[in-house]
Amino acid sequence: MLLLTLISLLLFFPGTAHADGGAPNLAYIAGGPKGISTIDISQQQVTGTISIDGDPHTLVLSLDGRFLYVAQPTLNRVTMLAAKSGATICTATVPGQPSLLAFDPTPNANMLYAAGNGDASVSAIDPTNCKITRTFKTSGPVYGLAVAAVATAGHGDQLWVADTNAVTLFDTSSGQELGNIAIPGGPQYVSIPVGTTVYVTTHEGSVEAIDLNTHNVTTLITGGTFGPMDYDAVTGEIYVPDLKSRQLDVLNPLSFGAKTPPEPNRTYKFAVAPQSVAITSDGQLGFIALSDGNVAMLDVPGRQIVATIHVGGNPNFIITGLYPPAIGTTPQQASMWTTVASVIAYILVIALLLVPFLIFRRLNRTEVKKVEVKKKEDVKP
Secondary structure (H helix, E strand, O other): OHHHHHHHHHHHOOOOOEEOOOOOOEEEEEEEOOEEEEEEOOOOEEEEEEEOOOOOOOEEEEOOOOEEEEEEHHHOEEEEEEOOOOOEEEEEEOOOOEEEEEEEOOOOOOEEEEEEOOOOEEEEEOOOOOOEEEEEEOOOOOOEEEEEOOOEOOEOOEEEEEOOOEEEEEEOOOOOEEEEEEOOOOEEEEEOOOOOEEEEEEOOOEEEEEEOOOOOEEEEEEOOOEOOOEEOOOOOOEEEEEOOOOEEEEEOOOOEOEOOOOOOOEEEEOOOOEEEEEEOOOOOEEEEEEOOOEEEEEEOOOOEEEEEEEOOOOOOEEEEEOOOOOOOOOHHHHHHHHHHHHHHHHHHHHHHHHHHHHHHHHHHHHHHHHHHHHHHHHHOO
């Protein structure tokens, strides 16, 4: 019973890692009628809205579903919200009409990155207090951001930044520029699944694959107008909205050194242009924001659209995640409850170790007393 309680506490108070996706409880859509709309996936309907101005674009959600980060390009701002209440916790002023966000989930890094098409820089933001801790200078306006979790001894992760003509790599720990990869057609959105391949769309209408180690570039598909990508963490497949062809392209995971398979692997057709896609971390569901104010729900293993949910507005970005925790709506409260949970967990661990010892000791004393009593009875005349 104590062990089950300990496990429950650890699950109830998760760690502080972040990500741009999650288990299928809620979907958040930027561009809803009031700013951000929330879909309860089990109910398959909009169950909440968060009123926020500034033409919200990219969203990043904490892994535990507690905090939502929003890029607001028309206000030159990034806002941290309590996902449960929609209350503003803090804001960061970021130059260049920031419409792009990326999060480094590495526990030692814990950093949010923001940039936009109106400035040649990327701002590193402390996600606990919205303070800008570093600025990365680029060669031109920024059109795409992603983090590759490749930290080693003496080096941080890699921040991949798409500017006008190339993708530039930075060490997130030192801020040092690590490389510059020219992308014909001008790079745009960047996606980095777990593995050795980076995926980049271009303004001219192609999707390029870059080897994370050698930086070799391979063209996968051409002739489209592509939106923000996502990937299936289970299969490694890449999902790319094609606004021009009004379809969602699904690409095979690329293995450099092997023969490049025909792309796309399959497509999903729509009556209107898909704007953004989110695949849940368990690889079961996909959500596609459509230009007519609807969100299509995709059964990923079944390879079929199973529902269409009306949101309204002009959806431009979508992300999925957990229900927000019932308590702790600020970083300070979350830290306090995490500390309390840790103390309780330690107490339970000590109890798990100590209680069996005390029981054994008590039983041993009882047996000793029984032996002593028996000896006394045996020596009586």
